[in-house]
Amino acid sequence: MLTGRRLRRVVVRNAALRWPVELPASLGGQRLGPIGRRAKYLLLPVESGSLIVHLGMSGHLSVVPADTPPGKHDHVDFELDDGRAVRLTDPRRFGSVHWQAHPVEDHWLLGDLGPEPLSRDFDAAHLAACARRRKVAVKNLLMNAKVVVGVGNIYANEALFLAGIRPRVAAGRLTRSRLGELVAAVKATLASAIQSGGTTLRDFTGADGRPGYFVHELVVYGRGGEPCVRCAATLKEVWLAGRTTVYCPQCQI
DNA sequence: ATAGTCACCTGAGCGC
DNA sequence: TGCGCTCAGGTGACTA
Incomplete structure (x- = not known):
């Protein structure tokens, strides 16, 4: 204490x-x-x-x-x-x-941070307001701390897969209902990751010096070229905003 | 204003 | 065994 x-x-x-x-x-x-x-x-x-x-x-x-x-x-x-x-x-x-x-x-x-991802302030209305008329790739929007905090590269990839949304889609082109699904996917992904003790990669470990186990539950991140867990299509790996981005060309539209 | 790129830093992992 | 290269990540700064 x-x-x-x-x-x-x-x-x-x-x-x-x-x-x-x-x-x-x-x-x-x-x-x-x-x-x-x-x-x-x-x-x-x-x-x-x-x-x-x-x-x-x-x-x-x-x-x-x-x-x-x-x-x-x-x-x-x-x-x-x-x-x-x-x-x-x-x-x-x-x-x-x-x-x-x-x-x-x-x-x-x-000073200029968006809502906490697991709070009620992060909802479809908020994300829709942020996405309105924006041409930025939805993945970049999700990783923008002015929109919502806490969503880094790994969780952005996973949440977009869960929501069935292509990372490169212009944010402003998504309907409010799909943005709502994305909000739900972000919350589910983060909650699940927290439950598993977070994600650690390579030499990184958690506060207790042990790895986070969510890495075993990642379904797209780090799996470019491998089969999609849902449809077995080959996962595509692209470069977006300076970060490795992986998605399923069949499940994510 | 918006979108896209760059930089920071180090250790792991790889090829030679 | 050792060297050198590439890559990863969060996020503010910078460039078009």
């Missing part, structure tokens, strides 16, 4: 994360409040503001005795008043740590 503990100090060993880590010197002695989350940002409130932590794709936090020798990729320690430290480890340094005085929503990173 971290809430209620006080910070002793914050040690930044490597400030060169996704953005330079620049924190106020006055964090020592401040008491931690209840930890929150917005999109993929962890919000750690203290008395005068909040630390905003993003784990990028390879980052994780662990709680260790504060005198544990740091490893190569241990970039930041949040030392507590009980001799422990919350340690940020991130080999690829796509993660970040920001500071924002209250209220945390004022931070520019959080």
Whole structure:
């Protein structure tokens, strides 16, 4: 339990994360409040503001005795008043740590974000409003954090398969009912992934150091050239928005 | 304003 | 065994 503990100090060993880590010197002695989350940002409130932590794709936090020798990729320690430290480890340094005085929503990173995907605010009406007259590929729309947060490349691929929608279709050409199906598919995909402990690939692991098992349930991602699980047609792999995109040319229209 | 591309970073996995 | 290359991912910055 971290809430209620006080910070002793914050040690930044490597400030060169996704953005330079620049924190106020006055964090020592401040008491931690209840930890929150917005999109993929962890919000750690203290008395005068909040630390905003993003784990990028390879980052994780662990709680260790504060005198544990740091490893190569241990970039930041949040030392507590009980001799422990919350340690940020991130080999690829796509993660970040920001500071924002209250209220945390004022931070520019959080200012223009769409609804949480599993909330009621993410519904057919919202997605239809975002898609209206837009020519952008529906997959790109789905991965746009201004539209909805939390949908990365893997889950966008899976949700589009589940909804039977081609990734490259212009968002504005989809009917409201199909967008509604897509909303449902996104929610189902994410809920199922959370249930399985998330998705981990290659060297990545979950917070407990073990892999997420959703990778075993992926039906299109990473399966380009293999048979579709539904119709056995060969899955197509294309390049879209700089990301590998896989779909079934038969099931997805 | 919108759409598309690029960059950041490192380790895994591959071919030689 | 070792070297060098390619790829993956989230997301803001940049270019048309």
